Amino acid sequence: xxxxxxxxxxxxxxxxxxxxxxxxxxxxxxxxxxxxxxxxxxxxxxxxxxxxxxxxxxxxxxxxxxxxxxxxxxxxxxxxxxxxxxxxxxxxxxxxxxxxxxxxxxxxxxxxxxxxxxxxxxxxxxxxxxxxxxxxxxxxxxxxxxxxxxxxxxxxxxxxxxxxxxxxxxxxxxxxxxxxxxxxxxxxxxx
Amino acid sequence: xxxxxxxxxxxxxxxxxxxxxxxxxxxxxxxxxxxxxxxxxxxxxxxxxxxxxxxxxxxxxxxxxxxxxxxxxxxxxxxxxxxxxxxxxxxxxxxxxxxxxxxxxxxxxxxxxxxxxxxxxxxxxxxxxxxxxxxxxxxxxxxxxxxxxxxxxxxxxxxxxxxxxxxxxxxxxxxxxxxxxxxxxxxxxxx
DNA sequence: TTGGTTCTGTCGACTAAGCAACACTGGAGA
DNA sequence: TCTCCAGTGTTGCTTAGTCGACAGAACCAA
Numbered sequence: 139x140x141x142x143x144x145x146x147x148x149x150x151x152x153x154x155x156x157x158x159x160x161x162x163x164x165x166x167x168x169x170x171x172x173x174x175x176x177x178x179x180x181x182x183x184x185x186x187x188x189x190x191x192x193x194x195x196x197x198x199x200x201x202x203x204x205x206x207x208x209x210x211x212x213x214x215x216x217x218x219x220x221x222x223x224x225x226x227x228x229x230x231x232x233x234x235x236x237x238x239x240x241x242x243x244x245x246x247x248x249x250x251x252x253x254x255x256x257x258x259x260x261x262x263x264x265x266x267x268x269x270x271x272x273x274x275x276x277x278x279x280x281x282x283x284x285x286x287x288x289x290x291x292x293x294x295x296x297x298x299x300x301x302x303x304x305x306x307x308x309x310x311x312x313x314x315x316x317x318x319x320x321x322x323x324x325x326x327x328x329x
Numbered sequence: 330x331x332x333x334x335x336x337x338x339x340x341x342x343x344x345x346x347x348x349x350x351x352x353x354x355x356x357x358x359x360x361x362x363x364x365x366x367x368x369x370x371x372x373x374x375x376x377x378x379x380x381x382x383x384x385x386x387x388x389x390x391x392x393x394x395x396x397x398x399x400x401x402x403x404x405x406x407x408x409x410x411x412x413x414x415x416x417x418x419x420x421x422x423x424x425x426x427x428x429x430x431x432x433x434x435x436x437x438x439x440x441x442x443x444x445x446x447x448x449x450x451x452x453x454x455x456x457x458x459x460x461x462x463x464x465x466x467x468x469x470x471x472x473x474x475x476x477x478x479x480x481x482x483x484x485x486x487x488x489x490x491x492x493x494x495x496x497x498x499x500x501x502x503x504x505x506x507x508x509x510x511x512x513x514x515x516x517x518x519x520x
Numbered sequence: 521t522t523g524g525t526t527c528t529g530t531c532g533a534c535t536a537a538g539c540a541a542c543a544c545t546g547g548a549g550a
Numbered sequence: 551t552c553t554c555c556a557g558t559g560t561t562g563c564t565t566a567g568t569c570g571a572c573a574g575a576a577c578c579a580a
Contacts, residue, residue, distance in 0.1 A: 149375050150536050150567060153344075175557060184340050186538045191559065341537060341566050366527060377568045382529065 155193060157183040162204055166246050171201060171253040198256065205260045212238045213268065223272040223327045225320055231268070232292055232312050232319070235261070239300035258293065265289045269323070276326045284326050291319050346384060348374040353395055357437050362392060362444040389447065396451045403429045404459065414463040414518045416511055422459070423483055423503050423510070426452070430491035449484065456480045460514070467517045475517050482510050 161182035165174050176197055180187045194200045212234045213219050221227055242257065266289045273281040295315050299305060352373035356365050367388050371378045385391045403425045404410050412418055433448065457480045464472040486506050490496060 148536070148568070149377070153375065154537075176559090177557065184344065186340070187558090188539075188560080189537050192536075196559085339538065339566070345567075367529090368527070378528090379530080379569080380567050383566075387529085 151193075154183075154185055154189060157185055158190060158193060158200065159204055159207070162200055166204075168247055170246070170248045170250050171197075171256075172250055201253075201256055202260045205257050206264060208242075209235075209238055209261050209264055213264075218268065221272070222275070223269075223323055225316065225324075227272070228320055228323065229312060229316055231265070232295060232316065233308065235265070235292060235296040236299045236308055236312070239296050240305065243300055258297070262289050262293050265292060273323070273326050278326055281326055284322050287322050288319055291322070295319070342384075345374075345376055345380060348376055349381060349384060349391065350395055350398070353391055357395075359438055361437070361439045361441050362388075362447075363441055392444075392447055393451045396448050397455060399433075400426075400429055400452050400455055404455075409459065412463070413466070414460075414514055416507065418463070419511055419514065420503060420507055422456070423486060423507065424499065426456070426483060426487040427490045427499055427503070430487050431496065434491055449488070453480050453484050456483060464514070464517050469517055472517060475513050478513050479510055482513070486510070 158179060161179050162174075165178060165182060174197065176190055177187060179197070179200070180190050194203065210219075213231075216230045216234050218227055218231055218234070238261075246253070266285055269285040269288055270281055273285060299308070299311055349370060352370050353365075356369060356373060365388065367381055368378060370388070370391070371381050385394065401410075404422075407421045407425050409418055409422055409425070429452075437444070457476055460476040460479055461472055464476060490499070490502055
């Protein structure tokens, strides 16, 4: 679905990127995104600050990249990145997103409003792309509308779930929510 | 005693050196020195082979450097690198060397003859320098002779100890050996 | 012996990373 | 208000690391 990021790349570039990503993830576990400066990241990564800007325009792009990678690996873990729509795949997507957001909220230090809305934008973009891919052989010419509706619905559900003080049993929660989302997609599936 | 290796150095150099050293140590734990090629080290470290040669003339120099660092840290751990001769310091030196060689024999895969004699050369050079430093305020003008004698004696003892199938209690072994070495050095001490 | 293979050490051309500046911004005080 | 300070992007130049290629050494097998 997406080009392989492990393609033949200058090893210096691979090394620098992974140093930046790793340092950033470590910092996110310690303090909130707003308080982390580019300087902090490069200090921790032991690279020059100018080098950072050769890889990312700013710290927001770094967050975007980092969150994308994490969410993508969640998707790949559940092998949702190379398939079509099915109730079971949709179920797994919702489960994965709930897991992902819950983990994010526990692993990141005091997530603030800004942080959460940045994450939301990044992740929704990926969900939308994934759903569009699932519906690629649809009988209808455009799948924008159903993909958008489902994306927002799914994210809303997962966000709601992950913010609960006492999270209920995930399976039960998803079983209840699934049909409401599925109905939006089913009429657009190829089979 | 020695210049600080953490001085301001290009971070790329620090990074590359530590990648090389780490990969080499890891490889030494898996297979014997003879079977490890420069290629193997650079593959594991994910650096270019040409870069290796910018840092070390060959794999023997790498071994020398690696062993030196390990032994030096053993010495520093016991704060023997900034002091004078005393029976207690000598005792600690012998203890440290026995520990060091024993660890080396268990952590390195099948040490061969070549490997052991390379280690011996490197470590004896360091012991000699250390003893010369201990005797630096000697009444006698030259300390070469006693430092040489003691170096060989100490290394011989530790080598003997570390090769035993069933190693006896280290403390007891050292207590027995200590006076034989001490007598060679005491007459050269300043006090 | 010959030929194949793998490792070695070195080279020159190219590219990424380091560094020390710079001007600029926004916030915190006094 | 003004100044101080810390962080941001950007630049020109230097240096380290990468790449591909080379000839030669060591070894093994046909």
